[in-house]
Structure formats: structure tokens, C-alpha cells
Amino acid sequence: MIQLFHVTKEYPGDGPALQDVTLELDKGEFVFLTGPSGAGKSTLLKLVFCDEAPTSGQLLLFGKNVAKIGARAVPYLRRNIGVVFQDFKLLPQRTVAENVALPLEVQAMPDKEIRRRVKQLLRSVGLEHRAEKFPPSLSGGEQQRVAVARALAPAPALLLADEPTGNLDPERTLEVMQLLADANARGTTVLVATHDRSLLERYKRRVVLLERGRLVSDGDSIRRAPGAGAGAGG
Ligand SMILES: Nc1ncnc2c1ncn2[C@@H]1O[C@H](COP(=O)(O)OP(=O)(O)OP(=O)(O)O)[C@@H](O)[C@H]1O
Ligand SMILES: [Mg+2]
Structure with missing residues (x-):
């Protein structure tokens, strides 16, 4: 689903x-991308969303080399990708409901069906009562949950979530993580960037660790204490 071969990104x-990162995600996986601030997590997600291009190396999405598909094909590729941006990127002039409806309008879903789906999504993130508000009038955590609802709306093949719980209290964090897990159970491949170690410990998933742009571990070894005898793990 996602393949990076020796990818380097220099702004x-x-x-x-990012420096010489090689990484593969299979269809149906749920992977955490972690590492300290500035490690390159958001940069990696931006490459996968084709917001940025690698300086060198190869990136394949859905089996296609993105350097070769051309800018005009990018919107079509993105139809299969839901994104929760670290800074949300909600449209301020559109209501909460209209923001969530956006990817469904792109799919040309009938209006009635859109209204039904948007209502259900807003309920799932606890924001039904904010449907007619505009994003700037919401709290950070509320905006984050709108962004999650919008990303999940089209039931994307791939979900990229950049610190999707960064502004949430523990209870909301669990709710949002459950939504991501549910989407994964329905077949969505999920890549979540987070520096919240408690998430990594609670959800036993594959963990990819970046440090200063380099991939330093991939697997479950990060959950063990240093020196605890973690093997190479295949
Ligand atoms: N648009 C940009 N222009 C120049 N440098 C950038 C840009 N975006 C990111 N960087 C630099 O690239 C490095 C990686 O940044 P990135 O945002 O990918 O880190 P991150 O792991 O997501 O950090 P955080 O946990 O704080 O979100 C940092 O040194 C950052 O300053
Ligand atoms: Mg980031």
C-alpha cells in the first residue's frame, strides 16, 4: 500500500x-509512527499524501510510483486517502457539517445520503450539537474531532493521521482511537503519527520510530526497556 525506498527529504x-528511509506498509495494517519533535513524522505523512515530494529515493502508493504519475493524477490518488492534519486544515467559511461533507461531495454522493452520513459521523465524535458552527468558534479538541470525522467520511483505503489525539483529553483520546481501530477493522490501512507513548503501550501495534529523520526501529522493540534483550525481531 505504501512503499518508501531510501527516501530522503530536504527542505x-x-x-x-528524512534521511534514507525505507519502509513498507501492507494493506490492512495499523502502524504508529513515532519519535521526538522534529524527527520527521509529519514530513513522512506529507510525502505519502503527495503534499511534498522526496528529494531522492522512491515512493510508491497503491503500487504506483508517485514521481511518475504526474500532478494531474494526484487528486485521484487522494480520493483513496483520508488525512487528519496536525493543524486540522478545516475550512473556516464552511460549517462543521459542511467540512465533514466535503469528501462525500467529491465522491458525488447524493445529498440525502451525505446528510445521513455526516450526522452519523458527527455523533461518533460527539459533535452533533456543533454541526452548524464554524470551525474557528470551536475548541482545539473539537476541531480535531471534526478533522477525524472528515478524514473517515469517505471510508478511505488509507488513513493518515498526524497527532490525531494531540489536543484531546484521555476520554476523547480513547474514543478517537476506537474510531481509527474500527475503520481499520473495516479494511482501512491506518498510519498514525504520535509522540504519545501511552498510545503505543495501550495499543499493541507495529511501531516505526524516527529520530532526526532516520528510521531507527520498526516492530515491537520500542515497547521494551533498553537493554531488556529485545531481539532484532526479523
Ligand atoms: N516546510 C518546511 N520547511 C523547512 N523545514 C521544515 C518544514 N517542515 C518541517 N521542516 C523541518 O523538518 C524537520 C522535521 O519536521 P516534522 O514536522 O516532519 O517533524 P515532526 O516529527 O512531525 O515533529 P512534531 O512532533 O513536532 O510534529 C524539522 O527539523 C523541521 O524544522
Ligand atoms: Mg509533526
Whole structure:
């Protein structure tokens, strides 16, 4: 589903944000991407969403080399990808309900069906009562949950979530994680960037650890204490 081969990303005038990263995600996986602030988590998600291009190396999405598909094909690729951006990127002039409806309108879903689905999604993130509000009038955590609802709306093949619980209290965090797990159970491949170690410990999933742009571990070894005899893990 996602394949990176020796991918390096350098922003102009800066050192590499990602360096020689090789990583594969299979269809149906649920993977955490973790590491300290500045490690390159958001950069990796931006590459996968084709918001940024690798400086070198290869990126394949759904088996296609993104460097070769051309800019005009990117919107079609993105129809299969739901994203929760770290800074939400909600449209301020559209209501909460209209924001969540956006990816469904792109799919040309009938209006009645859109209204039904939006209502159900807003209920699932506890925001039915905010449907007609505009994003700037919501709290950070509320905006984050709108972003989650919008990303899940089209039941995407791939969900990219950048710190999707970063603004939530523990209770809301569990609710949002459950929504991501439910989507995964329905077949969505999920990649979640987080530096919240408690999530990694609670949900025993594959963990990819970045440090200063390099992939330093991939598997379950991060859950063990250093020196606890963690094997290479295949
Ligand atoms: N648009 C940009 N232009 C220049 N440098 C950037 C840009 N975006 C990110 N960087 C740099 O790339 C590095 C990785 O940033 P990135 O946002 O990917 O880290 P992160 O792991 O998501 O961090 P955080 O946990 O704080 O969200 C940082 O050193 C950052 O300053
Ligand atoms: Mg980030």
C-alpha cells in the first residue's frame, strides 16, 4: 500500500528532515509512527499524501510510483486517502457539517445520503450539537474531532493521521482511537503519527520510530526497556 525506498527529504536551506528511509506498509495494517519533535513524522505523512515530494529515493502508493504519475493524477490518488492534519486544515467559511461533507461531495454522493452520513459521523465524535458552527468558534479538541470525522467520511483505503489525539483529553483520546481501530477493522490501512507513548503501550501495534529523520526501529522493540534483550525481531 505504501512503499518508501531510501527516501530522503530536504527542505530548501535546511538539513534533511528524512534521511534514507525505507519502509513498507501492507494493506490492512495499523502502524504508529513515532519519535521526538522534529524527527520527521509529519514530513513522512506529507510525502505519502503527495503534499511534498522526496528529494531522492522512491515512493510508491497503491503500487504506483508517485514521481511518475504526474500532478494531474494526484487528486485521484487522494480520493483513496483520508488525512487528519496536525493543524486540522478545516475550512473556516464552511460549517462543521459542511467540512465533514466535503469528501462525500467529491465522491458525488447524493445529498440525502451525505446528510445521513455526516450526522452519523458527527455523533461518533460527539459533535452533533456543533454541526452548524464554524470551525474557528470551536475548541482545539473539537476541531480535531471534526478533522477525524472528515478524514473517515469517505471510508478511505488509507488513513493518515498526524497527532490525531494531540489536543484531546484521555476520554476523547480513547474514543478517537476506537474510531481509527474500527475503520481499520473495516479494511482501512491506518498510519498514525504520535509522540504519545501511552498510545503505543495501550495499543499493541507495529511501531516505526524516527529520530532526526532516520528510521531507527520498526516492530515491537520500542515497547521494551533498553537493554531488556529485545531481539532484532526479523
Ligand atoms: N516546510 C518546511 N520547511 C523547512 N523545514 C521544515 C518544514 N517542515 C518541517 N521542516 C523541518 O523538518 C524537520 C522535521 O519536521 P516534522 O514536522 O516532519 O517533524 P515532526 O516529527 O512531525 O515533529 P512534531 O512532533 O513536532 O510534529 C524539522 O527539523 C523541521 O524544522
Ligand atoms: Mg509533526
